[in-house]
Amino acid sequence: MNPRERLAYFARHWPTDKGVWIPGRAVRYRERSLFDDFGDRSWMALLIYGVTGREVPEATARLLERVWLLCASYPDPRLWNNRVAALAGTVRAPASLAVAAATAVSDAEVYGARPVHRGMQFLAEVADRRADDRALLAFLRDRLRRERALPGFGRPVISEDERIPVFLAELDRAGLEETDHQRLVVRIRRLLADCGLRLKPNIVAHVAALFLDLGFTPQEGYCLVLLAFSAGILPCYLDALEKEEGMFLPLSCDCIRYVGKPPREWSR
Amino acid sequence: MTETITTRLWHEEAEEDNPFVARRCRLAGYDVYGALLPRVGWAEFLYLLFREELPEPAAARLLEAVAVALAHPGIRDPSVRAAMNAAVGRSHRAAALMAALAVGAGRLGGAAEVARAVALFGELGRDLDAWRDRARRLDEGEDESDWEHLPGFDPRTERASTPVCQALETFAKLRPGGWLGWLWAARLDLEAVAGCGLALSGVVAAAFADLGFPPEAAEMLYLFLRLPGAAAQALEQERLGWRRYPFFAEALEHLPAADYRALLQRLGERL
Known part of the structure; x- marks a missing residue:
């Protein structure tokens, strides 16, 4: 198939082995039935299966949950990703956007994912x-x-x-x-x-x-680990939300250390 | 001790009675509300933000043309589709733009591609053999393993589309020398090297390179300059609702893993 034929094919077909919703009846999740096969499994076990395609013992899922809990759930708004959520809370932005933005920020180079x-x-x-x-x-x-x-x-x-x-x-x-x-x-x-x-x-x-x-x-x-930070992010959002609006660590003008060009006039 | 934010760009003088309210704001030395606002246009202000100098009129005109060319990526563009997807379900309006930003950040037609293409102009120069060598190494997986095509080109096309050529011609006339002029002259040779058509991302990358923006500034500019179209299309679909928006009801074919992999192989897809 050349690129144009592939475009035509994929305009009408999306073959997948990841899963499908059968409206009103069931959900296939990879090779399994979501309702029948995962009724007694943890969400973390499902996440691992969804990402890797491999079913792991519940003890492994539990261990990954411990990694999330112990390593990434710091409810401290000074941390850069959490601070985004606190800033969202202080200006009364929606929680969903706070979590989404802070999660995106958690995909950082010096920390996070x-x-x-x-x-x-x-x-x-x-x-x-x-x-x-x-x-x-x-x-x-x-x-x-x-x-x-x-x-x-x-x-x-x-x-x-x-x-x-x-x-x-x-x-x-x-x-x-x-x-x-x-x-x-x-x-x-x-x-x-x-x-x-x-x-x-x-x-x-x-x-x-x-x-x-x-x-x-x-x-x-x-x-x-991408979603591991949410238990730290949400409390920081709520913390700012329950205080007066605009009060999360405000900056005064003298917090700016300007090192750029001196004042100049527009001359055109 | 008060912790401070160090900046070359922004300075504020506080009102005498409230240190949290600015009386005068300066951008790279210019009084923003007192001096710039009555005199400068959007493109001049953008240039000042990213270059710390006001542009010559020709540079401002080029940046304005780039902003117009990018303002609506088209309703089929993945970033615009992402925004519309947010809108039909009545997500927050900011979610529509966050979705457009995320999907517009990629390596196919997205901001990552523009940044890489700007860098490539610097690395490979106007040496067609260097471009040919890079395309070959990329094709053979020798380097840039994240890239599935030569940045600035669209692997789904065989030649540049009419709008891409029109944008390139307009930009090149505004900036006859530089990368745009070279791209205008060498387009067919470069398309032969890339094995596919020049994309708007490549044209815009040449414009950003000619304007002296480094790759990271080009990436940021490309991200937000494409949001107006996403915003307007999102509002339209919000009014129309999900019932009149495609669901692709018949498209999904769930297959056992082995059958799926065999099918992808038949289609010539990467596994």
């Missing part, structure tokens, strides 16, 4: 190399020299990550603390510390390791 994707790619690349310590350190140094960062390592604002011990305890309970990719994260941390680099793993490195151990691709892992 994108580091999970890059962290998984990075750990998978390191794991594939099967290098000894010396070669691995050389690889890390080279990466640091070229990109000035290692995905999943370091953290804006502070260097400690309070989520890690809690997360590792969850992994321990699930019997997943000593897996290949978790061991790799610990090994990288040790190598960086041994040569005096103050770069520590953040929670993303451990989450990325978990996702790789569960067999997720980077794209799947990224999709599975």
Whole structure:
């Protein structure tokens, strides 16, 4: 088929294996019936099935829910994504738009969803190399020299990550603390510390390791954390909504530090 | 200690009796409401925002023409469809524009494509062999693995559409030298290299490059300059309602995974 024939075909057909609503009767969800096969499953199990096409044990779904709960549900409006929701609340914008905008903002480069994707790619690349310590350190140094960062390592604002011990305890309970990719994260941390680099793993490195151990691709892992921030976002919106309008951390004119061109006149 | 926002663009002097109300606002040094508002047009203001200088008249005229060309992407454009989808279900009006922004941000006809195309002009210059080499490497998956076509071109076409050519001709006349002039002269060669037609995104990218906008500024401008058409079409469909809007009732064919993959292969789709 040439592009024009494909356009003509897809103008009338949308073949899919993802699912379909049969009006008034049922919903097919991939290979399953939504009502018959997922009546007693968690929403997280359904999400994983929807994203990956693989059915996971309820314990795995529960573990992913713990990741969402522990790692991404900070109801603090100073955090950049949550602050968007608080700003929406203070100007009385609708909650749906606040959540949508803050969720879009959560797909950030220095925090949020994108580091999970890059962290998984990075750990998978390191794991594939099967290098000894010396070669691995050389690889890390080279990466640091070229990109000035290692995905999943370091953290804006502070260097400690309070989520890690809690997360590792969850992994321990699930019997997943000593897996290949978790061991790799610990090994990288040790190598960086041994040569005096103050770069520590953040929670993303451990989450990325978990996702790789569960067999997720980077794209799947990224999709599975996109909605994880909503339990932090909504309280920030409501917090601003219950106060007087326009009162969320207002800025006075002297908060602007202007460093641009001096005052000038229009002369045309 | 008061935390501050550092900016080269915007300065405010407060009213004497209220530090939260500005008495005078300056953009890149110009008094916005006192001096610019009575004198400048939309395009001049946009140029000042992104370049920190007021444009020469020819540059302002080109930017205005670009804004007109982009103002309505057409009712079939995915970003406009996204806005209409929001409208027929009576979602918030801002949701219609958020939907248009999201869908208009992509690599096919979207803002990401414009940004990449602006960058490509800088990277490849006017060297047709360099463009040919890039297209080949992209086709063979050697680099830019996210891209399914050469940025600035439309893989669904064999040559530039009449409106694309008309936009290019209009822009090139306003800016005879530069990337637009080269694109006007080299269009057929470039289409042979790309294996498909030049797209409006490529034409607009050349205009943004000629205006001196970096890729990231071009991306932002392209995102919001396309919203007016989405907004107007959304309001129209809001009035008409979902019953008169396509549902594609017969289009969906749910297949078992194996049959689905086999069908896609027969259709020549990427899996």
